[in-house]
Amino acid sequence: MGYYIKDITVLTWEQGIKIITNANVKVVGSKITYIGTEDQDDSGTDIIDGKGKVLMPGLVNAHTHIPMTLLRSYADDMAPHTWLYEHIFPVEAKLTPEDVYWGSQLALLEMIAGGTTCFADMYCFIDKIAEATAQSGLRGLLSRGLINGAVLEDYSDDDRLNEAVSVFHEWDGAMDGRIRIALAPHAVYTCSPQYIKAIRNMAEKLNAYIHVHVDETVKEHNDCLQQYGKTPVKHLYDIGLFDLPTIAAHCVHVTDKDMDLMKEKNVAFVHNPGSNLKLASGVAPVPDALNKGLNVALGTDGASSNNNLNMWEEMNLASLIHKGSRLDPTAVNAAEAFKMATVNGASALGFSDTGQIKEGFKADMIIIDAQKPYYYPKHKLISNIAYAAQASDVETVFVDGKMLYHRGEYKTLDKEKILFNVEKTCERLFSK
Amino acid sequence: MGYYIKDITVLTWEQGIKIITNANVKVVGSKITYIGTEDQDDSGTDIIDGKGKVLMPGLVNAHTHIPMTLLRSYADDMAPHTWLYEHIFPVEAKLTPEDVYWGSQLALLEMIAGGTTCFADMYCFIDKIAEATAQSGLRGLLSRGLINGAVLEDYSDDDRLNEAVSVFHEWDGAMDGRIRIALAPHAVYTCSPQYIKAIRNMAEKLNAYIHVHVDETVKEHNDCLQQYGKTPVKHLYDIGLFDLPTIAAHCVHVTDKDMDLMKEKNVAFVHNPGSNLKLASGVAPVPDALNKGLNVALGTDGASSNNNLNMWEEMNLASLIHKGSRLDPTAVNAAEAFKMATVNGASALGFSDTGQIKEGFKADMIIIDAQKPYYYPKHKLISNIAYAAQASDVETVFVDGKMLYHRGEYKTLDKEKILFNVEKTCERLFSK
Numbered sequence: 040m041g042y043y044i045k046d047i048t049v050l051t052w053e054q055g056i057k058i059i060t061n062a063n064v065k066v067v068g069s070k071i072t073y074i075g076t077e078d079q080d081d082s083g084t085d086i087i088d089g090k091g092k093v094l095m096p097g098l099v100n101a102h103t104h105i106p107m108t109l110l111r112s113y114a115d116d117m118a119p120h121t122w123l124y125e126h127i128f129p130v131e132a133k134l135t136p137e138d139v140y141w142g143s144q145l146a147l148l149e150m151i152a153g154g155t156t157c158f159a160d161m162y163c164f165i166d167k168i169a170e171a172t173a174q175s176g177l178r179g180l181l182s183r184g185l186i187n188g189a190v191l192e193d194y195s196d197d198d199r200l201n202e203a204v205s206v207f208h209e210w211d212g213a214m215d216g217r218i219r220i221a222l223a224p225h226a227v228y229t230c231s232p233q234y235i236k237a238i239r240n241m242a243e244k245l246n247a248y249i250h251v252h253v254d255e256t257v258k259e260h261n262d263c264l265q266q267y268g269k270t271p272v273k274h275l276y277d278i279g280l281f282d283l284p285t286i287a288a289h290c291v292h293v294t295d296k297d298m299d300l301m302k303e304k305n306v307a308f309v310h311n312p313g314s315n316l317k318l319a320s321g322v323a324p325v326p327d328a329l330n331k332g333l334n335v336a337l338g339t340d341g342a343s344s345n346n347n348l349n350m351w352e353e354m355n356l357a358s359l360i361h362k363g364s365r366l367d368p369t370a371v372n373a374a375e376a377f378k379m380a381t382v383n384g385a386s387a388l389g390f391s392d393t394g395q396i397k398e399g400f401k402a403d404m405i406i407i408d409a410q411k412p413y414y415y416p417k418h419k420l421i422s423n424i425a426y427a428a429q430a431s432d433v434e435t436v437f438v439d440g441k442m443l444y445h446r447g448e449y450k451t452l453d454k455e456k457i458l459f460n461v462e463k464t465c466e467r468l469f470s471k
Numbered sequence: 472m473g474y475y476i477k478d479i480t481v482l483t484w485e486q487g488i489k490i491i492t493n494a495n496v497k498v499v500g501s502k503i504t505y506i507g508t509e510d511q512d513d514s515g516t517d518i519i520d521g522k523g524k525v526l527m528p529g530l531v532n533a534h535t536h537i538p539m540t541l542l543r544s545y546a547d548d549m550a551p552h553t554w555l556y557e558h559i560f561p562v563e564a565k566l567t568p569e570d571v572y573w574g575s576q577l578a579l580l581e582m583i584a585g586g587t588t589c590f591a592d593m594y595c596f597i598d599k600i601a602e603a604t605a606q607s608g609l610r611g612l613l614s615r616g617l618i619n620g621a622v623l624e625d626y627s628d629d630d631r632l633n634e635a636v637s638v639f640h641e642w643d644g645a646m647d648g649r650i651r652i653a654l655a656p657h658a659v660y661t662c663s664p665q666y667i668k669a670i671r672n673m674a675e676k677l678n679a680y681i682h683v684h685v686d687e688t689v690k691e692h693n694d695c696l697q698q699y700g701k702t703p704v705k706h707l708y709d710i711g712l713f714d715l716p717t718i719a720a721h722c723v724h725v726t727d728k729d730m731d732l733m734k735e736k737n738v739a740f741v742h743n744p745g746s747n748l749k750l751a752s753g754v755a756p757v758p759d760a761l762n763k764g765l766n767v768a769l770g771t772d773g774a775s776s777n778n779n780l781n782m783w784e785e786m787n788l789a790s791l792i793h794k795g796s797r798l799d800p801t802a803v804n805a806a807e808a809f810k811m812a813t814v815n816g817a818s819a820l821g822f823s824d825t826g827q828i829k830e831g832f833k834a835d836m837i838i839i840d841a842q843k844p845y846y847y848p849k850h851k852l853i854s855n856i857a858y859a860a861q862a863s864d865v866e867t868v869f870v871d872g873k874m875l876y877h878r879g880e881y882k883t884l885d886k887e888k889i890l891f892n893v894e895k896t897c898e899r900l901f902s903k
Contacts, residue, residue, distance in 0.1 A: 110850075111850065112850045315795060317858070319802070320795070346845075368554070413543070413780075417894070426749070465849075
């Protein structure tokens with residue numbers, strides 16, 4: 040059982056952009072077993088004609104909150120405090136596990152159709168997110184957002200942390216390793232140092248990754264300086280959080296020294312340009328992070344602050360906004376944006392045998408219809424991908440060697456049923 | 472002969488966002504003759520089922536250079552001078568009228584499929600652009616970019632200006648007014664004051680619009696201050712250019728006083744966020760322009776600095792980047808971005824009976840498939856349009872009451888033939 044994709048253009052990253060034209064690619068089981076220009080035995084495979092198309096790694100959304108699709112376009116164009124306290128939190132307080140399940144399914148529909156094959160999530164009721172992700176076929180590093188809730192010094196009785204640990208035991212490594220569970224201290228302003236330490240120690244015990252919001256706003260930065268006398272990064276560094284593999288989302292206001300600490304501990308810097316612009320958080324120092332050799336990945340954040348889960352827009356924004364804000368047209372080039380959205384994301388999330396089209400790697404990959412007008416003329420494919428391509432160019436999506444989507448048809452999810460249930464959920468959730 | 476669109480959601484601007492659900496819309500000849508919820512006589516019309524879809528005004532690309540699609544992704548991520556002098560100009564010097572024709576056709580394919588129904592262009596061989604535009608069915612205000620080429624004081628013998636005037640006489644008002652010709656002094660740094668004056672006087676005589684690049688870069692701004700002792704806007708104002716209806720493209724570095732002058736003369740401020748970011752020109756003071764009541768429209772600029780002609784991306788960028796760069800989440804809201812891309816553009820280009828879905832107006836309009844996952848849940852349509860929608864959601868395009876595109880099928884252009892000729896053109900053009 041497998042796939043044999045013939046005569047396609049392969050676009051991937053391997054110490055630089057690598058393009059193979061007229062390539063044949065063979066997938067057996069969950070893995071890519073051949074990439075090259077020679078003919079292969081196609082027996083037992085489904086054959087796909089790749090002429091005029093591009094095969095590239097699936098996109099990795101390295102920071103999101105997928106159930107927040109339920110809040111898409113519910114509250115926009117307003118001050119952060121009004122947005123969060125008067126609109127988002129009151130609705131989130133009413134969420135049931137079932138709501139989170141349908142919100143997740145809606146997000147999974149959108150992500151699959153747009154070529155996202157892997158994501159890092161932080162939210163509540165994550166057993167429901169795990170269930171939806173398992174059904175969808177996508178790859179995910181899921182985490183329960185933890186905020187201070189307990190009184191005991193060692194937090195051994197903290198409900199949320201216990202919930203996270205219980206989900207870890209139930210889901211970590213499930214679906215042949217397609218689903219993993221991280222621990223997620225929400226942020227320095229929602230968790231006490233003791234609580235972060237407790238989470239860190241639990242993660243160490245479980246051998247779990249860490250997912251945390253870091254220095255998203257000026258307010259977070261300044262409050263941390265005032266409360267702890269140091270930046271959020273230094274604060275987390277001193278607690279020892281970064282001793283564990285960590286995904287740091289946003290990093291908008293990190294300093295030069297902060298980035299050195301992140302580099303020292305190999306903390307992944309997740310850039311969320313769409314959300315940072317929309318919520319007016321600012322523009323993250325991505326060119327500096329790249330110069331320092333940090334692993335910079337890309338994320339959409341939740342749909343309530345974006346308002347979609349479209350990684351093509353994030354690639355485009357990442358490659359544009361730093362040029363404009365620094366008046367430097369060489370800042371974050373097309374290849375760098377592509378790398379952030381693929382191999383860097385895969386590495387940040389610890390799915391290290393994904394993110395590239397490479398023999399022996401998992402077949403997490405997408406086929407792009409490169410015959411739309413904006414793919415012409417054929418000067419430079421990587422520029423077309425970063426600056427001109429659209430999520431809707433995605434024609435076929437594979438994760439773990441399994442086809443999840445082909446020409447508008449979902450292979451694992453029931454679109455009609457999901458949209459129906461999302462509308463029903465929202466009728467209840469948003470009734471006065 | 473006409474169309475009867477049933478049970479659709481109409482989204483338009485009329486002193487604010489106006490939404491009519493379950494609307495029926497009738498088009499007879501080139502015009503919208505009915506919008507409302509009552510049943511109409513459908514005899515002699517083609518009936519379109521609008522359930523789950525949105526009808527909105529076609530998008531207006533208020534500043535572009537459509538033949539530059541030939542240079543898409545040819546030169547990126549480099550300094551402006553290198554880009555322009557070592558890559559763009561040498562190729563442009565080799566362009567033939569036939570090349571411009573095929574480059575225009577490629578752009579028209581892309582614009583139509585993305586729901587752009589009207590555009591303002593500035594380039595050379597514009598009789599070929601006019602010919603392509605006439606065939607496509609799109610609405611265009613076309614202009615020959617004029618740079619100093621003559622020696623006579625009154626420029627009556629200037630080749631380029633004579634060419635522009637001749638095209639004006641041949642094409643202005645053609646195709647039932649669908650094509651109009653403007654005069655276009657390229658910029659303050661490529662035209663002497665005398666030349667701009669001569670163009671201005673000719674435009675006055677012809678009753679033509681003006682299309683001009685204004686204050687795109689810091690260099691243009693500073694050089695103008697040094698050479699003329701005033702800003703580009705003040706310089707053009709003093710020459711009297713703004714006595715005529717003017718489309719001013721870019722306006723990245725205009726001052727507060729400049730904007731007052733633009734307001735006084737009702738000069739349209741065309742924002743090109745994608746190009747301004749990509750070429751590292753900077754971020755235009757759009758929130759200030761809006762506060763002053765200027766007519767702010769949107770444009771893509773040429774595909775060589777964008778790298779597509781996607782007005783949905785420009786709407787999205789316009790609504791995002793000012794929030795981020797000013798740390799103000801209320802800057803340029805979704806409705807303002809929509810208005811810029813529709814009614815403001817139509818007004819800037821002087822096609823005043825387009826840009827809105829309104830009885831008696833020309834039927835320049837598009838149907839959007841609002842059943843993609845990112846249109847759910849249905850909280851606020853205008854936010855979904857500005858922050859989540861994609862060009863590929865465009866299902867049907869009408870200009871002047873004529874259907875140009877429906878579900879991937881072009882009604883006026885031959886996609887295969889165009890792509891074939893573009894590739895052939897580029898083989899010659901880019902051969903060493």
